[in-house]
Amino acid sequence: MKRIILLMTLAAVVVVGTLFAVSVAGAHKHPMAKAQKHPTRKVMIQNFRFKPAHITIKRGTKVRWINKDSTAHTATANNGRSFDSGRLGKGQRYTHAFKRAGKKPYHCEIHTDMKGTITVKR
Numbered sequence: 001m002k003r004i005i006l007l008m009t010l011a012a013v014v015v016v017g018t019l020f021a022v023s024v025a026g027a028h029k030h031p032m033a034k035a036q037k038h039p040t041r042k043v044m045i046q047n048f049r050f051k052p053a054h055i056t057i058k059r060g061t062k063v064r065w066i067n068k069d070s071t072a073h074t075a076t077a078n079n080g081r082s083f084d085s086g087r088l089g090k091g092q093r094y095t096h097a098f099k100r101a102g103k104k105p106y107h108c109e110i111h112t113d114m115k116g117t118i119t120v121k122r
Protein backbone atom coordinates (compact mmCIF):
# COMPACT_ATOMS: atom_id res chain seq x y z
CA MET A 1 0.00 0.00 0.00
CA LYS A 2 2.79 2.42 0.94
CA ARG A 3 4.48 1.54 -2.34
CA ILE A 4 1.38 2.50 -4.31
CA ILE A 5 1.14 5.86 -2.52
CA LEU A 6 4.81 6.46 -3.25
CA LEU A 7 4.30 5.66 -6.94
CA MET A 8 1.21 7.90 -7.10
CA THR A 9 3.14 10.77 -5.52
CA LEU A 10 5.99 10.24 -7.93
CA ALA A 11 3.60 10.23 -10.90
CA ALA A 12 1.95 13.43 -9.66
CA VAL A 13 5.33 15.15 -9.34
CA VAL A 14 6.25 14.13 -12.88
CA VAL A 15 2.93 15.39 -14.29
CA VAL A 16 3.12 18.74 -12.45
CA GLY A 17 6.77 19.14 -13.44
CA THR A 18 5.98 18.49 -17.09
CA LEU A 19 3.05 20.93 -17.09
CA PHE A 20 5.26 23.58 -15.52
CA ALA A 21 8.01 23.05 -18.09
CA VAL A 22 5.49 23.21 -20.95
CA SER A 23 3.91 26.43 -19.62
CA VAL A 24 7.33 28.09 -19.22
CA ALA A 25 8.32 27.08 -22.75
CA GLY A 26 4.92 28.26 -24.02
CA ALA A 27 5.29 31.66 -22.37
CA HIS A 28 8.67 32.06 -23.96
CA LYS A 29 7.32 31.36 -27.42
CA HIS A 30 4.17 33.42 -26.89
CA PRO A 31 3.45 35.61 -29.94
CA MET A 32 2.86 38.66 -27.74
CA ALA A 33 6.57 38.80 -26.93
CA LYS A 34 7.33 39.19 -30.63
CA ALA A 35 4.47 41.60 -31.23
CA GLN A 36 5.81 44.01 -28.61
CA LYS A 37 9.15 44.20 -30.42
CA HIS A 38 7.41 45.39 -33.58
CA PRO A 39 4.02 46.66 -32.45
CA THR A 40 1.36 46.75 -35.16
CA ARG A 41 0.53 50.28 -36.26
CA LYS A 42 -3.12 51.02 -36.88
CA VAL A 43 -4.48 53.24 -39.61
CA MET A 44 -8.18 54.02 -39.33
CA ILE A 45 -10.24 54.55 -42.44
CA GLN A 46 -12.84 57.05 -41.37
CA ASN A 47 -14.87 59.80 -43.07
CA PHE A 48 -13.17 58.99 -46.40
CA ARG A 49 -9.70 59.55 -44.95
CA PHE A 50 -6.78 57.46 -43.78
CA LYS A 51 -5.99 58.41 -40.17
CA PRO A 52 -3.17 59.11 -39.84
CA ALA A 53 -2.55 59.52 -43.56
CA HIS A 54 1.23 59.57 -43.20
CA ILE A 55 3.13 57.31 -40.85
CA THR A 56 6.78 56.34 -40.42
CA ILE A 57 7.59 52.84 -39.26
CA LYS A 58 10.60 50.58 -38.81
CA ARG A 59 11.22 47.79 -41.26
CA GLY A 60 9.37 44.62 -40.22
CA THR A 61 6.47 46.54 -38.65
CA LYS A 62 2.93 45.53 -39.52
CA VAL A 63 0.34 48.10 -40.49
CA ARG A 64 -3.33 47.31 -39.94
CA TRP A 65 -6.00 49.30 -41.76
CA ILE A 66 -9.43 49.22 -40.15
CA ASN A 67 -12.45 50.50 -42.05
CA LYS A 68 -14.71 52.46 -39.71
CA ASP A 69 -16.91 53.75 -42.52
CA SER A 70 -20.05 51.99 -43.71
CA THR A 71 -18.74 52.52 -47.25
CA ALA A 72 -16.23 50.07 -48.69
CA HIS A 73 -12.63 51.25 -49.14
CA THR A 74 -9.28 49.78 -50.13
CA ALA A 75 -5.67 50.46 -49.16
CA THR A 76 -3.79 49.89 -52.41
CA ALA A 77 -0.14 50.64 -53.11
CA ASN A 78 0.26 53.17 -55.92
CA ASN A 79 2.62 50.76 -57.67
CA GLY A 80 -0.27 48.28 -57.69
CA ARG A 81 1.64 45.30 -56.35
CA SER A 82 3.39 45.91 -52.97
CA PHE A 83 0.15 45.59 -51.08
CA ASP A 84 -3.57 45.68 -51.75
CA SER A 85 -6.30 45.18 -49.18
CA GLY A 86 -9.05 44.58 -51.72
CA ARG A 87 -12.51 45.87 -50.80
CA LEU A 88 -12.87 46.36 -47.07
CA GLY A 89 -16.44 46.54 -45.87
CA LYS A 90 -17.54 48.14 -42.60
CA GLY A 91 -15.40 46.92 -39.70
CA GLN A 92 -13.14 44.86 -41.91
CA ARG A 93 -9.38 45.04 -41.58
CA TYR A 94 -6.26 44.33 -43.57
CA THR A 95 -2.73 43.84 -42.26
CA HIS A 96 0.52 44.03 -44.16
CA ALA A 97 4.10 43.62 -42.90
CA PHE A 98 6.56 46.07 -44.48
CA LYS A 99 9.88 44.36 -45.06
CA ARG A 100 11.64 46.83 -47.34
CA ALA A 101 12.67 50.39 -46.58
CA GLY A 102 11.30 53.24 -48.67
CA LYS A 103 8.30 55.45 -49.23
CA LYS A 104 5.11 53.57 -50.01
CA PRO A 105 2.38 55.86 -51.28
CA TYR A 106 -1.07 54.31 -51.45
CA HIS A 107 -4.66 55.22 -52.19
CA CYS A 108 -8.22 53.91 -52.15
CA GLU A 109 -9.18 52.29 -55.44
CA ILE A 110 -12.82 53.31 -55.02
CA HIS A 111 -12.16 56.94 -53.97
CA THR A 112 -8.91 57.88 -55.68
CA ASP A 113 -8.62 61.19 -53.79
CA MET A 114 -8.06 59.19 -50.58
CA LYS A 115 -4.28 59.05 -50.20
CA GLY A 116 -1.70 58.02 -47.65
CA THR A 117 1.98 57.21 -47.28
CA ILE A 118 3.88 54.60 -45.30
CA THR A 119 7.53 55.54 -44.84
CA VAL A 120 9.58 52.48 -43.91
CA LYS A 121 12.94 53.09 -42.25
CA ARG A 122 15.81 50.64 -41.92
Ligand SMILES: [Cu+2]
Pocket residue numbers: 048072073074108109110111114
Ligand atom coordinates in the same frame (compact mmCIF):
# COMPACT_ATOMS: atom_id res chain seq x y z
CU1 LIG B 1 -12.47 54.69 -50.28
